[in-house]
Amino acid sequence: MTTTLEPKAGETAAPETEELHTWTGKTRQWLIKVLPSDKLLPEGQPSYVASWIYVFGMGAIASLVYIIISGVILSLNGPAWYHVSALGHFVNSTHLWSVELFFIFMVVHLWGKYWMAAWRGGRVLTWITGVVSFAVSIVAGFTGYLLQTNFDSQWIAFQAKDALNAVGIGAWFNVANLGQIFMWHIVLLPLAVAVIVALHVVLIRVHGVVPPIDAAETDAQLTETAAAHTEGGAR
Amino acid sequence: MSKEPASMTWRKKDDIASRPWKGRKREYDLFKELTVGVVVVGLLVIGFAATFGSPDEPSITLKAWAVAAPADFVTTATAELGGTSATATYGAPYNSTAGAGQSIGPISLSGLSGVQIPINTSVDLVTGPLSLQANPPSELAQWNSASADQQAAWVTAYSDALTAAYPPDTIAAETTFDTTKVATGDYGPVPALTTGLLTMAQAGALDGAIQNEGGFFNLDYTKSILFLGDGTYFVGIANGAHLTGDQWGMMNETGNYPGQSWLWLFSFWYQVPVIGGAANADILVVGIMLVLTVLLALVPFIPGLRTIPRWIPLHKLVWKDYYSKR
Numbered sequence: 001m002t003t004t005l006e007p008k009a010g011e012t013a014a015p016e017t018e019e020l021h022t023w024t025g026k027t028r029q030w031l032i033k034v035l036p037s038d039k040l041l042p043e044g045q046p047s048y049v050a051s052w053i054y055v056f057g058m059g060a061i062a063s064l065v066y067i068i069i070s071g072v073i074l075s076l077n078g079p080a081w082y083h084v085s086a087l088g089h090f091v092n093s094t095h096l097w098s099v100e101l102f103f104i105f106m107v108v109h110l111w112g113k114y115w116m117a118a119w120r121g122g123r124v125l126t127w128i129t130g131v132v133s134f135a136v137s138i139v140a141g142f143t144g145y146l147l148q149t150n151f152d153s154q155w156i157a158f159q160a161k162d163a164l165n166a167v168g169i170g171a172w173f174n175v176a177n178l179g180q181i182f183m184w185h186i187v188l189l190p191l192a193v194a195v196i197v198a199l200h201v202v203l204i205r206v207h208g209v210v211p212p213i214d215a216a217e218t219d220a221q222l223t224e225t226a227a228a229h230t231e232g233g234a235r
Numbered sequence: 236m237s238k239e240p241a242s243m244t245w246r247k248k249d250d251i252a253s254r255p256w257k258g259r260k261r262e263y264d265l266f267k268e269l270t271v272g273v274v275v276v277g278l279l280v281i282g283f284a285a286t287f288g289s290p291d292e293p294s295i296t297l298k299a300w301a302v303a304a305p306a307d308f309v310t311t312a313t314a315e316l317g318g319t320s321a322t323a324t325y326g327a328p329y330n331s332t333a334g335a336g337q338s339i340g341p342i343s344l345s346g347l348s349g350v351q352i353p354i355n356t357s358v359d360l361v362t363g364p365l366s367l368q369a370n371p372p373s374e375l376a377q378w379n380s381a382s383a384d385q386q387a388a389w390v391t392a393y394s395d396a397l398t399a400a401y402p403p404d405t406i407a408a409e410t411t412f413d414t415t416k417v418a419t420g421d422y423g424p425v426p427a428l429t430t431g432l433l434t435m436a437q438a439g440a441l442d443g444a445i446q447n448e449g450g451f452f453n454l455d456y457t458k459s460i461l462f463l464g465d466g467t468y469f470v471g472i473a474n475g476a477h478l479t480g481d482q483w484g485m486m487n488e489t490g491n492y493p494g495q496s497w498l499w500l501f502s503f504w505y506q507v508p509v510i511g512g513a514a515n516a517d518i519l520v521v522g523i524m525l526v527l528t529v530l531l532a533l534v535p536f537i538p539g540l541r542t543i544p545r546w547i548p549l550h551k552l553v554w555k556d557y558y559s560k561r
Contacts, residue, residue, distance in 0.1 A: 044265035046258065047261050048556070051558070059275075062269065093283075093284035094280050095289075097284050101279060101280065101283075103497045107497065114548050119245045120253075121252030121254075124245035124535045126367070127245075127532075131532040132532065135532075141497070142495065145488070148291070150292055152489050153294075154463070155469075155478050155484075157460050158463070165325075165327065165523060166344070168344035174328075176460045178455070179455065180454075193431055208256060210252060211252050212558065214550075214554075214558065215280075216251075216561075220560045220561055222251070222257065226258065
C-alpha cells in the first residue's frame with residue numbers, strides 16, 4: 001500500500017516529530033535524533049577537552065590522508081615503478097613515513113584512551129572500533145611490506161607464510177602471490193580501514209568526548225551554565 | 236564520609252559520563268584542527284621522506300643465487316629433485332604430507348585448505364624447467380623411467396656425498412661448485428640433472444622457466460620464493476640483515492629503518508625459547524596474538540583491566556586543567 005504524502009493546503013514541510021511510515025523516513029528520523037548536525041559538526045567541546053593527547057587521533061587521520069594519496073599514486077604507476085624512478089622512490093618514501101607516523105599517532109591515541117578509560121558511559125563500541133581499526137591497519141601495513149617487490153618482500157613472504165599456513169589461510173592470503181596481496185593491500189584492507197575509521201569517528205561524534213574519570217556533579221564546571229562560561233579560542 | 240570511587244563501567248547509566256555534557260564548553264574548531272593536522276603531518280612526512288628516504292634492496296634471483304653460491308644451489312636442487320626439501324615435505328597448502336601441519340593439541344587448522352597451491356618440487360623446480368631447454372639433458376629419460384625407490388637411493392647417496400664435500404654451515408660461502416670434490420658413487424642421473432639446472436640458472440634461464448609455469452600472466456612467486464628459502468644462501472642474507480625470526484626479524488626491515496615496530500609483541504613470542512623453539516611455534520604465536528587482540532578489544536568488559544586507569548591515575552595529567560578548576 002502506498003501512502004500519499006502530499007502536504008495539505010497551507011501546510012509546509014512535515015515536522016520531524018511526525019510519525020513516519022517509510023523505511024527511508026524512519027531512518028532519516030533516527031539519524032537526525034542520534035546525530036543532529038550540531039553534534040556532527042560542533043563549534044565547541046566540553047571544557048575538559050584541553051590536552052595535547054587529543055591531537056593524536058586527528059594526527060592519525062591526517063597521516064591516513066597521506067597514506068591514501070601516496071598509495072594511489074604508487075598503485076597507478078605499478079609496484080615496480082619506484083625502483084626505476086626518483087620521483088617514484090620519493091613517493092614510496094612518503095608512503096612509508098606516513099605509515100610510520102600513522103602507527104605512532106594511533107598507538108599514542110590508543111594508550112591515551114586507555115588511561116582515560118574512554119569506553120565509559122556507553123562508549124564501548126567506540127573503543128572496539130578503535131582496536132579493530134588498529135588490528136586491520138597492522139594487516140594492511142604488513143601487505144604493504146609484501147608489495148615492495150624487493151628483497152625485503154621476498155624474505156617477509158618466505159618467513160610469514162608459516163604463520164598463515166598454520167592457521168589454514170595461506171592459500172587465500174598467499175604472501176608470495178603478488179596479485180593476491182596487491183588486491184588485499186589496495187582494495188580490501190584500505191576499504192576496511194576507511195570504513196572502520198569512519199564508523200569510529202561517527203561514534204565519537206554521537207557519544208561525545210568522555211568526561212574526566214573524577215568528574216563530579218559538584219564540579220564548578222558542571223554547576224555553572226555552559227553559555228555563561230564558554231571559553232574562547234581553540235586549543 | 237568516604238567518596239564513592241569513579242565508575243569504570245562501559246554501561247550507559249544516569250551519570251556524567253553517559254549524559255550529554257551540560258557544563259562549560261570551549262571553542263573548538265574540528266575542521267581547523269584537521270587542516271592544521273594535515274599541514275603539520277604533511278611537513279613531517281615530506282621531511283622524513285626527503286631526509287631518510289626508504290629502503291630498496293634488490294630482490295634475489297635464482298640466477299644470483301646460482302652464481303654466488305653454486306654448491307648450495309646444487310645441494311638444494313638435489314633435495315627438490317628427490318622430494319626431501321622443506322617445501323617438498325611442507326604439507327598443505329603445497330602438497331600432502333602426513334603429519335606435516337602445525338597444531339595445538341587436537342586443533343589443527345593447517346590442513347583445512349587442502350592442497351590449494353600444488354607444488355611438486357621434483358617436476359616444478361627441476362625436471363620441468365630442464366625439459367624446456369633446446370637440448371634437454373638425456374639423463375631426464377633415465378630419471379623419469381626409474382622407480383621411486385631407485386630415485387630415492389640416488390638422491391640420498393648424492394645428498395650425503397654433497398654434505399660431506401660441502402658442510403651445510405659453510406656451503407653458502409662456497410663460490411664455486413667443484414664436482415671433483417664430491418666422492419664418486421652410484422648417483423644415477425642426479426649429478427647431471429642438478430648440474431644442468433645450475434648451468435641453466437647461472438645463465439638466467441631458470442627464473443623465467445619456473446615463473447612461466449603459471450602461464451604468460453603470472454603474479455604468483457610461490458615456487459621461486461620457496462625454492463630460494465630451501466637453500467642456505469637466501470636465509471644467510473636475511474640473517475646478515477637481522478631479519479630472521481630469532482633476531483626479531485618480523486618487525487625489522489633492511490637498512491636502518493624502523494620497519495614494522497608495531498609487530499614487536501608478535502615478534503617477542505618467537506624470542507621466548509619455549510615458544511620460539513617449539514615445532515608448532517607459528518600456531519602458538521598466532522593463537523596468543525589473536526587472544527590478546529580480542530582481550531584488548533574487550534578491555535571495557537574485563538574487571539581489573541578496566542580499573543587500572545583509576546588505580547594508576549595518569550588521567551590526572553590529561554585532565555590537569557579541568558581538575559585544577561573544579
